[in-house]
Amino acid sequence: MTADERLGVSASRGAAVTLVGQGARIALLLTGVVVLARLLSPRDYGLLAMVMAVIGVADLLRDFGLGSAAVQARTLSVAQRSNLLWLSTGIGAALGLLVLVTSPLLAAFYDEPRLQPVAAALSVTFVLNGVMTQYKADLQRRLRFAWLTGLELAGQAVGIVTAVALAAGGAGYHALVAQQVVQLAAQLVGLLLVCRWLPRRWSREAPVRPFVSFGAHLMGGQVLAYASNNVDSVVIGSTLGPGPLGVYNRAFQLLVLPLYQLNAPVTRVALPVLSRLVDDPVRYRQFLLTGQTAMLNLVSAVLAFAAAQAPAVVLVALGPRWSQTAGLFQVLAVAGFFTMAGYACYWVYLSRGLTREHLRLSLVTRPVQIVLVVAGAQWGLYGIAWAYALATALQWPANLWWLHRVTDAPVGQIWRNGARTVLVYGWALVASATATRWLPAGSTWTALAVGAVALGAALALAALVVPAYRRDLQTVAALRRQLRGTPTATTPAADRNPGHLPAPRTVSEVPVAAASPAASPADRNPGHLPTTRTSTDVPVGGVGEISGGALSAPAARPSARATRPAPRPTDEEPR
Known part of the structure; x- marks a missing residue:
């Protein structure tokens, strides 16, 4: 190997x-x-x-x-x-x-x-x-x-x-x-x-000055994001009290659960790998787009089903006294789709060390979100939820436009992947919700079963009539086969290495996990999500079909505007 x-x-x-x-x-x-x-x-x-x-x-x-x-x-x-x-x-x-x-x-x-x-x-x-x-x-x-x-x-x-x-x-x-x-x-x-x-x-x-500079710009963007994402809780808590805030908070947490918990592992694997691929634009693009495709389809399926069957999901998960949460969750799900569509942009900013550019964008988009949420407060909980959803939808195209200006990332393909996902799973959401609309009250488990079947049928129809979505599913299937275990000598090169990952440049850079099958641990760092996200903070390769020939493709010279040098201290510690 x-x-x-x-x-x-x-x-x-x-x-x-x-x-x-x-x-x-x-x-x-x-x-x-x-x-x-x-x-x-x-x-x-x-x-x-x-x-x-x-x-x-x-x-x-x-x-x-x-x-x-x-x-x-x-x-x-x-x-x-x-x-x-x-x-x-x-x-x-x-x-x-x-x-x-x-x-x-x-x-x-x-x-x-x-x-x-x-x-x-x-x-x-x-x-x-x-x-x-x-x-x-x-x-x-x-x-x-x-x-x-x-x-x-x-x-x-x-x-x-x-x-x-x-x-x-x-x-x-x-x-x-x-x-x-x-x-x-x-x-x-x-x-x-x-x-x-x-x-x-x-x-x-x-x-450590290069690290502090990188971190300061990243932290600035995260603080702005946090403030804009939590201004709704501050407004509700200070005007309506802890009771309504508790209802809103549970709806928001139901949204965050699939988004963060599925994104975190992808982002944490994506960041260290993409950081090694910045000098190889071909493989960088393949890894980025395949990772985006896989994450979008996995998370969207969960989010679309939960939003379509929100009353039944809330009843099963939280109990009858939280029924007000269902409608709020359905509104916030709109924000969820656009938040998820923008994750690939965040991976580019982090892996290329462009946290300063990300901060400059946040200084424009995040205050707009705060203003919209505060303005929506006059219409109560639903006014705040719709304002949050609108602000998130506006941030996505702004993010893509700015990314196009400061990098040579495949913004057009990132846009098409996200738009296609929103449309396909939005259609499936409507089909699932419609299929259970006239079921009698109290048929919770029946609604969940019928809704799941309707969602699957709607997605199957989309796969038949939308070739690009069909290729997305083939990409996800190829990655699923790759994740089953170690490739054998007879495994095709494209399946052995769908993300087209680069070889370490020196022996000291070979990851411990690569040398030791027992090495392991996880998605983390929600703080990385950078996870850095990362955290954040959770991935892999080329949209549609995966090219096995990418490993032998000559590395192109990256654009001067595309990547900011990462901190490169001396006296390296073996990775």
Whole structure:
């Protein structure tokens, strides 16, 4: 097996592991939502949402984009890694202290005294997140996705068990606070045991300025995004109170669950791989477009079904007292489709180090979203939901236009992929909702079954009449075969390496995961999603058909405007 194929297998295994792990996380999250929704009231969720909407900004600052900067860098010395950890920890500790000191002001802002101890308890999470950032980035750089996924899953399980136990004992909203703290603490313990390294003393010989510059621009864009995405919660909490906010928050979380939980693993695999492909435009384009195609189709299917059958889904997942959530979720689903369509643009900004350009775009689009949401508040919850959906729909074409101006990325194909997905799955959503419209009240499970069949039939019809969508499904099927396991000597080159991944340039750059089948961990870093996203923060290759000849294609010279040099420190640590 060649070096190209080894790296391709590592990335494929990482994607498979993270997708399976995300499936387990979604199941665990849904279980926690179902159980806790029956033990807690909308007011309990509203209290936590009121705090998180404000201190969540500080949670973005504690990372300062340094996790994504470490993942995106082509080389990273041990000394630089230690310096970055000290920086992340110091920022987290400072922000935690700030939240603790200002918690009385937060309670006064909402005129809700119970928020003060909630904010004070959550201040601990900033320190925990600050320490974890570089440990997660280290695992992600080495493509050890299985360990990362496993640790996050274990921490989440411990947090949910703790919350359920406390809620059953009558702890109310305190159970939700404990869930946040316990989950992170469990993850940190696991990371320390798996990574087995501690930071060295601060080294002046290990410059981190390029990382800080990358992270600062990324953080600026994330802060603007967070503010615009949470202004609705602030407006509802300050004008309508915790009860309506709890209802709105559950609708929003039902939207975020499939979007983030399925996107996170793709983004986390995409960022380190795309960062290695910036000097090879052919394979970069193939990996980017195939990753976009796979993610769009997987997430859209889930989102379209959930939106079409929202009343039944909400009844099963949350219970009858949350019935108001269904209509809000259907409105917010419009925003979900356009949010998902823009993920590929975010991958380009991160992998090419163009966080400054992304920040400049956010300085225009995010204030517009805030203005629209505030204006929509005069029409209540639905006015805010429609304003949020409209703002998100407007951001997508603006994002594509700006990406075309600052890079040579395949913007036209990115646009066609996204538009086709919105139209096809929008049609399937309408067909599914129409098929169950006249069913008698109370036939919840019948509605879910009929709706699923109608959705599948609508998509099958689309595949027959839309050749481009049919090619999309073939691409997803090819990736599914690739993710089943290690290729054999008889496997065609295109199937062995659908993402057309590059060979490491030096022996020291061979990922640990590529050399050791046991290496693993997961999707993470929601903070990377950059995940960096990443986190963020979840992927692979060419739209439609996958060309097996891409591995031998000569690398073209990238455009001068297309890529900003990544931080390239010296004294590289083996990846």
